[in-house]
Amino acid sequence: MSTDKLGLLKKFFKKNRRLPSYSEMLKIFGFSSKNAVFKLINKWVEANLLTKNDGKLAPTSHFFALPLLGTIKAGYPILAEENRNYLTLDDYLIEDPTSAFLLKVSGDSLTGVGIFEGDIVVIEKKKQATIGDIVLAQIDHEWTLKIFRKNRSSRISYLQAANPKYPDFYPKASLEIFGVVKAVVRKFN
Amino acid sequence: MSTDKLGLLKKFFKKNRRLPSYSEMLKIFGFSSKNAVFKLINKWVEANLLTKNDGKLAPTSHFFALPLLGTIKAGYPILAEENRNYLTLDDYLIEDPTSAFLLKVSGDSLTGVGIFEGDIVVIEKKKQATIGDIVLAQIDHEWTLKIFRKNRSSRISYLQAANPKYPDFYPKASLEIFGVVKAVVRKFN
């Protein structure tokens, strides 16, 4: 394992949400010449773990990201190292961080689409939805998370659960959409 | 909405994975005095969106994190602003980034536990699993993602699908565990 300098750097970044300056790295890595740092950094830039733009150092996506392996097709081994992708969950799931928020799900009305009690959904604030979207809405002034539908003949908007034990929800007075579910996330244990 | 300077900063960070220097912010924000930047930054530090340690600017967790609203209990409004939590999906889902990787799921063998084709699972590398864990394993040299079980009487380890259409998988020769699924993630559209 050696004294894993890259690990130390990652630890610093995780803690401080920024890269250390060369002088700080001196201490972190235990060097006594900035040039030692300089050479080490350049090696990491070479390896595409860090980049320099405008002379400023920044991590690349490889620096954080997790390797995304291909699918397992029954019996075949996982894709080889070469065609690996790297992925950050935040980047993958959240397109517009300014309009997104999270919501902890309760109830079993969406089990049919694989959304269970305790899951966390990523919601993008918007007033309009496409038919079939899972929406955060206020139906007759009650908040709920359901599938957005439109009656084929009457063109009336309604909400539908993804669980046969619930009926369709037609608004008596009002139906207002506040956001659309873009992703679900579930943690085990 | 005004010309949302904080949004511009976030955009820069998202693109470059670092904060801009004050001189860079001059251009980004359209100021012509560094002092204007200075004052603005200090306001954000005050608001706990940024921090300074050792005179170096860094984002706080609030800077990225999304507000996590409480559960919707039928009919009740969403929790008020005060008791909001803030959450980063990466932090929430990935405990040990060094031993974790992602895997795109194919097949329908885990639909019963809400894992579908196209979902991405977070796997933590480890050789041992607890009964009931969803594991990445090699059974008779074939890779698969299944639930780890042990026969009550015989104490023999086997794999189980979460889909009634599949039988239990008892290893003929070998069963080796490579990792345990810690989380699932699904993106809509």
Next chain:
DNA sequence: CTTGACAGTGAACAAATGTTTACTATAATG
């Protein structure tokens, strides 16, 4: 033994950094 490649030291330096101070214009308040 010689050579060359590494890995690190130490010093020097131009350029850029964040901060401070003094000042101006605008708008809001009483």
Next chain:
DNA sequence: CATTATAGTAAACATTTGTTCACTGTCAAG
């Protein structure tokens, strides 16, 4: 009206930044 806060300009500055150059010791290969 006078006052006070707010948002910005402009210039000056010590400190720190990343980089470069010259040098040393170590180790492996021919």
